[in-house]
Amino acid sequence: MLWVLNYISEFFLSLFARGRTGSLRSATLSDGLRIILATTFFAFAQRTVNSAFKVFTDGLSVTAEIHAPDEIYYWIEAYLLKHSSVSNISLDLDKQSSPDLGQKEDNEGERGDDDYWYIFKYIWETIWPTGKTIPRTLTISSKRTKTHLDAQKKRVLKRRLGDMTEKEVDEGRKIRINIRPSLDVVQRVQFGNRIIQVKTQNTDSRSRLMDEEKRTLIISSFLGTPTTLMSFIRTAKDEYYVNSSSYVSIYSAHMRSYACEWIKGPTRNIRPWESVILPTGVKESLLKDCQDFLDEHDFYLKRGVPHRRGYLLYGEPGSGKSSFISALAAKLKLDIHIVSLGTRGMDDDKLNSLLQDCPDKCLLLMEDIDCAFKSRSVSRPAEETSNLPIPENMEHEQPKSNGTTIVKRKKMSSSHTAPDHSSTGITLSGLLNAIDGVGSSEGRLLFCTTNWKEHIDEALSRPGRCDVWVEFRYATQQQARELFVYFYSARHLSDGIQKSPKDLVEVKINGHVDQTESEELQTMGKRFASAIPDYTVSVSALQGYLMRYKRDPVTAVEEVQDWVLGGCSQSPSIAIGNGAVQNQSISVNRLANGDGSINGDAILQEEA
Numbered sequence: 001m002l003w004v005l006n007y008i009s010e011f012f013l014s015l016f017a018r019g020r021t022g023s024l025r026s027a028t029l030s031d032g033l034r035i036i037l038a039t040t041f042f043a044f045a046q047r048t049v050n051s052a053f054k055v056f057t058d059g060l061s062v063t064a065e066i067h068a069p070d071e072i073y074y075w076i077e078a079y080l081l082k083h084s085s086v087s088n089i090s091l092d093l094d095k096q097s098s099p100d101l102g103q104k105e106d107n108e109g110e111r112g113d114d115d116y117w118y119i120f121k122y123i124w125e126t127i128w129p130t131g132k133t134i135p136r137t138l139t140i141s142s143k144r145t146k147t148h149l150d151a152q153k154k155r156v157l158k159r160r161l162g163d164m165t166e167k168e169v170d171e172g173r174k175i176r177i178n179i180r181p182s183l184d185v186v187q188r189v190q191f192g193n194r195i196i197q198v199k200t201q202n203t204d205s206r207s208r209l210m211d212e213e214k215r216t217l218i219i220s221s222f223l224g225t226p227t228t229l230m231s232f233i234r235t236a237k238d239e240y241y242v243n244s245s246s247y248v249s250i251y252s253a254h255m256r257s258y259a260c261e262w263i264k265g266p267t268r269n270i271r272p273w274e275s276v277i278l279p280t281g282v283k284e285s286l287l288k289d290c291q292d293f294l295d296e297h298d299f300y301l302k303r304g305v306p307h308r309r310g311y312l313l314y315g316e317p318g319s320g321k322s323s324f325i326s327a328l329a330a331k332l333k334l335d336i337h338i339v340s341l342g343t344r345g346m347d348d349d350k351l352n353s354l355l356q357d358c359p360d361k362c363l364l365l366m367e368d369i370d371c372a373f374k375s376r377s378v379s380r381p382a383e384e385t386s387n388l389p390i391p392e393n394m395e396h397e398q399p400k401s402n403g404t405t406i407v408k409r410k411k412m413s414s415s416h417t418a419p420d421h422s423s424t425g426i427t428l429s430g431l432l433n434a435i436d437g438v439g440s441s442e443g444r445l446l447f448c449t450t451n452w453k454e455h456i457d458e459a460l461s462r463p464g465r466c467d468v469w470v471e472f473r474y475a476t477q478q479q480a481r482e483l484f485v486y487f488y489s490a491r492h493l494s495d496g497i498q499k500s501p502k503d504l505v506e507v508k509i510n511g512h513v514d515q516t517e518s519e520e521l522q523t524m525g526k527r528f529a530s531a532i533p534d535y536t537v538s539v540s541a542l543q544g545y546l547m548r549y550k551r552d553p554v555t556a557v558e559e560v561q562d563w564v565l566g567g568c569s570q571s572p573s574i575a576i577g578n579g580a581v582q583n584q585s586i587s588v589n590r591l592a593n594g595d596g597s598i599n600g601d602a603i604l605q606e607e608a
């Protein structure tokens with residue numbers, strides 16, 4: 001090798017010397033030239049070896065690309081989260097330990113710089129001493145959690161209403177740190193007796209942003225075959241669904257300029273079946289109908305009937321239609337695919353292709369199906385409406401001679417008006433074709449919801465498209481009683497706060513649920529329900545009322561009579577307008593809506 005370098009340098013020096021005076025031969029120049037040549041030679045040699053090695057490994061590897069937002073992308077991400085030492089880790093800065101770490105820090109209670117030390121300590125410990133498979137280039141980003149936003153709203157109010165407790169201040173600081181390998185960093189995971197390499201790339205090569213939708217996973221296996229990758233993907237899928245058994249995946253339509261595709265949204269905790277309270281037997285018979293349908297594929301096939309079933313849930317707002325569908329999807333272990341007919345840019349073609357892309361065995365949900373086509377004005381039989389209070393946002397007109405009463409929605413702000421047909425570009429015939437489409441998925445449960453069944457064209461609601469109609473009315477006394485008992489049930493109140501649905505499910509799975517609630521609670525539930533006449537108030541309004549007395553069932557019973565006599569007020573307990581708090585005596589808890597969220601209107605008014 002030295003001989004080669006000497007020869008080359010001599011050659012260049014002689015050229016150089018001839019070009020000048022012919023006698024310049026400095027030793028320094030000669031050494032310098034040798035160094036340059038040596039460096040060039042080594043760089044060239046290294047590249048050649050690398051390229052040869054790459055050609056060799058590429059030739060013996062099988063590689064696949066998976067583009068987000070394809071579902072497989074999320075299966076593999078979840079798999080990496082579990083099996084790769086550092087990949088897509090989420091840490092709560094406010095928590096002192098992470099389940100991934102399995103160890104508790106000794107700086108409990110302290111915050112600030114320690115949090116950052118905690119993360120770097122974690123990364124350091126993970127890299128050392130097994131650094132070979134761990135990426136050393138990480139992307140660390142912070143994200144304020146949702147709780148933080150809620151707490152922020154709370155803070156705005158609390159500033160007006162009084163001092164914040166320390167706990168609430170803490171909530172406001174919740175920040176989540178995401179640690180994931182940087183783009184182009186290769187991660188390796190052991191899969192059976194093979195190593196699978198996974199690299200994240202940006203589909204858009206110009207962008208360095210970790211934009212979810214633009215990411216591509218490159219998975220490869222040395223000396224593997226396509227079957228290796230397929231079984232890796234299958235394992236990732238199986239693990240994903242085992243781990244997500246307490247969640248429901250929700251897909252929604254994502255508009256692109258040329259087409260429309262399903263995008264997986266964030267998973268949601270499943271809604272416990274028992275938490276949806278309907279008149280006796282309704283839930284069970286609907287569940288049975290769905291289960292029978294899903295089991296009857298051959299029956300449909302032999303008779304040449306498309307294996308699809310449609311359900312129309314109609315009736316009063318806040319009566320549990322959406323809640324029931326989400327609990328049902330969890331019970332049947334089906335993903336929910338939501339089509340919003342009011343989406344801007346949606347047209348017949350896009351809707352059709354969307355429904356064609358719908359997977360077999362899924363729950364397809366079209367909410368407020370009346371909105372896409374007609375304005376909200378409706379005729380109802382007089383006897384049907386006579387015993388109902390007129391909701392605040394409605395007005396009755398004079399009964400007509402044919403015995404019907406017009407119930408009209410009062411004019412709402414623009415954000416509440418139903419999108420009109422012209423803006424969505426969907427026609428009734430387009431919708432019908434999409435639902436009946438030849439290539440549509442099999443084993444699909446279509447759920448349509450509306451508050452205004454009368455607005456729905458008969459062609460849409462006829463059997464074959466909507467085979468089962470279920471009316472959701474205001475609460476019966478039985479529902480009011482069951483809601484009360486469920487709400488204050490001991491299993492939710494151990495700490496005075498309702499536990500998450502996930503906790504409830506776990507408790508139930510472990511068989512620790514005490515099904516027989518205390519007699520006292522049952523008696524209180526009866527007293528509560530007896531004050532509420534059948535079909536006068538929605539379950540969501542009842543839930544909102546109970547939220548005012550989250551930890552105080554006794555007062556909830558005592559006050560309910562007055563609440564009913566006062567017209568079952570559903571207005572916010574605190575209204576802040578013109579910079580003044582209207583009712584200071586009520587605690588902030590009372591601001592919570594039925595679903596526990598904070599009333600946005602009140603906050604907006606205050607902020608303004």
Ligand SMILES: Nc1ncnc2c1ncn2[C@@H]1O[C@H](COP(=O)(O)OP(=O)(O)OP(=O)(O)O)[C@@H](O)[C@H]1O
Binds near residue numbers: 322
């Ligand atoms: N039957 C019910 N059982 C339990 N909770 C209910 C029931 N009905 C309503 N709720 C509660 O009221 C809130 C609104 O319910 P949901 O969205 O299911 O009503 P909806 O009938 O779909 O209303 P809308 O027609 O306005 O969409 C939820 O927080 C839910 O917990």
